Amino acid sequence: MPSTAHPASATAEPRSASVLTRGALVPLARGGGEGSGRGPRETAGTVRAPARSVPRFVWALPPVAALGLIFLYPLALVVQQSFTTAAGETSLQPYGTVFASEAFREALGTTVWLAVGSTVGCLLLGFVLALIIAFVPFPGGRAVTKFIDVFLSFPSFLITLALLFIYGTVGIANGLWTDATGAASGPFQFLTTPWGVLLAEITYFTPFVMRPLLAAFSQLDTAQLEAASSLGARPARIVRQVILPEALPALAAGGSLVLVLCLNEFGIVLFTGAKGVTTLPMLVYSKAMLESDYTAACVVAVVNIAISVGLYGLYRMVSRRVGA
Numbered sequence: 303m304p305s306t307a308h309p310a311s312a313t314a315e316p317r318s319a320s321v322l323t324r325g326a327l328v329p330l331a332r333g334g335g336e337g338s339g340r341g342p343r344e345t346a347g348t349v350r351a352p353a354r355s356v357p358r359f360v361w362a363l364p365p366v367a368a369l370g371l372i373f374l375y376p377l378a379l380v381v382q383q384s385f386t387t388a389a390g391e392t393s394l395q396p397y398g399t400v401f402a403s404e405a406f407r408e409a410l411g412t413t414v415w416l417a418v419g420s421t422v423g424c425l426l427l428g429f430v431l432a433l434i435i436a437f438v439p440f441p442g443g444r445a446v447t448k449f450i451d452v453f454l455s456f457p458s459f460l461i462t463l464a465l466l467f468i469y470g471t472v473g474i475a476n477g478l479w480t481d482a483t484g485a486a487s488g489p490f491q492f493l494t495t496p497w498g499v500l501l502a503e504i505t506y507f508t509p510f511v512m513r514p515l516l517a518a519f520s521q522l523d524t525a526q527l528e529a530a531s532s533l534g535a536r537p538a539r540i541v542r543q544v545i546l547p548e549a550l551p552a553l554a555a556g557g558s559l560v561l562v563l564c565l566n567e568f569g570i571v572l573f574t575g576a577k578g579v580t581t582l583p584m585l586v587y588s589k590a591m592l593e594s595d596y597t598a599a600c601v602v603a604v605v606n607i608a609i610s611v612g613l614y615g616l617y618r619m620v621s622r623r624v625g626a
Contacts, residue, residue, distance in 0.1 A: 377607075384600035400601040405585065409602075413581040416496065417564040420503040424560050425553060427504060428511030432549075433541065435512075436519035437527075447516060453509045461506040462573040469493050494576045502570045507563060511556035518552040519545070558617035566610055582606045 387393050400406050435443055468474050469490045476488025492498045522545065530540045568583040580588070582602055589599035 380600045380603055383597060384604045386597060388597070396597045396601050400598050400605075405580070406602065409580045409582050409585040410605075412496070412579060413565060413583075416500060416503065416579075416581065417561055419500050420507060420564045421557050421561045423500070423504040424508045424511045425557050428508045428515060428556065429549065429553065431508070432512045432515035432519060433545070436516055437545075450509045450512055450516070454513065456506075457569065458502075458506050458567065459569040459573045462502050462570050465493060465498075465502055465505065466573070469498075493574050494578075496576065496579050498574050499571055499576050499579050502574060503564055503567060506570065507560045510560050510563065511553070514552035514556045515549055518549050522548050554620045555617070558613070558620050562610060562613045562617055565613060566606065582609075 384396060385392050385394065387395055434440075435446055466473060470476070470493060471487070471491065473488075473490065475490045479485065479488040479490075492501075526544050527540060530544050535543075566583060567581070568587070571579055571581055571584050572587075583606065586599050586602045586606065589595045589602060
């Protein structure tokens with residue numbers, strides 16, 4: 303009686319061939335097969351170790367070299383010049399001479415009080431304006447929020463020029479006063495004083511506080527405000543006990559940033575024309591450009607850099623601790 307093949311045996315050979323064929327594709331795709339140099343123990347599924355890549359520090363060399371050439375080298379020259387006397391010797395004498403001068407002490411004091419005063423003003427004004435924009439509905443509120451983002455890109459001297467057009471000696475406010483009273487000059491002469499510089503800096507840097515505050519207010523749970531209001535809490539108490547604790551991280555981060563920026567502000571002081579206001583950046587400009595005393599200018603610049611870096615470190619520390 304003739305033997306009948308099992309149906310599975312008829313497909314066994316083609317299936318095995320299919321498996322072998324698929325297995326043979328693997329070494330061919332990876333450079334295997336005849337003449338590929340594969341060792342006798344290497345199979346179709348063997349994965350070769352990747353080639354040794356270039357060390358990571360090699361990729362960091364070009365940007366570090368560019369940074370050193372563009373920024374660090376000129377900064378090193380400034381520091382070196384600050385320790386060089388008129389005779390070309392390296393000494394601490396330039397620092398002693400500058401620190402003993404009355405101009406440096408006045409510039410340092412003016413810089414500190416303007417920076418601190420501007421920061422306090424920006425925190426107070428920015429908090430109030432951010433509260434109004436975030437929690438008081440009014441037409442155009444979204445447009446105002448977008449304008450704040452655009453305002454951050456404006457140069458500082460542009461705001462100073464705008465204030466000069468309004469409150470300058472021949473500005474709009476003084477012009478209206480002289481036209482109405484017939485006086486020879488108007489009463490608004492404060493822009494050329496330290497108070498004018500303070501006003502200009504508060505006007506320009508307040509949005510730098512408002513931006514993180516608005517972001518913090520957008521994350522505030524409105525259920526807390528509704529619960530406090532339903533319990534009879536007045537708006538002032540809601541602001542003090544509910545909103546202000548949530549805004550403290552943003553206030554700390556924004557205030558630290560504004561303090562650093564105000565410390566190094568140059569354009570506002572220059573464009574207000576406040577001749578009696580000399581800050582550290584203005585003293586650097588005066589020593590280098592007007593008196594050609596480059597050693598003294600470098601000394602003041604190094605002091606300004608040291609204070610700025612210290613305050614920036616404080617800003618970063620505060621930002622990390624408050625999570626802003």
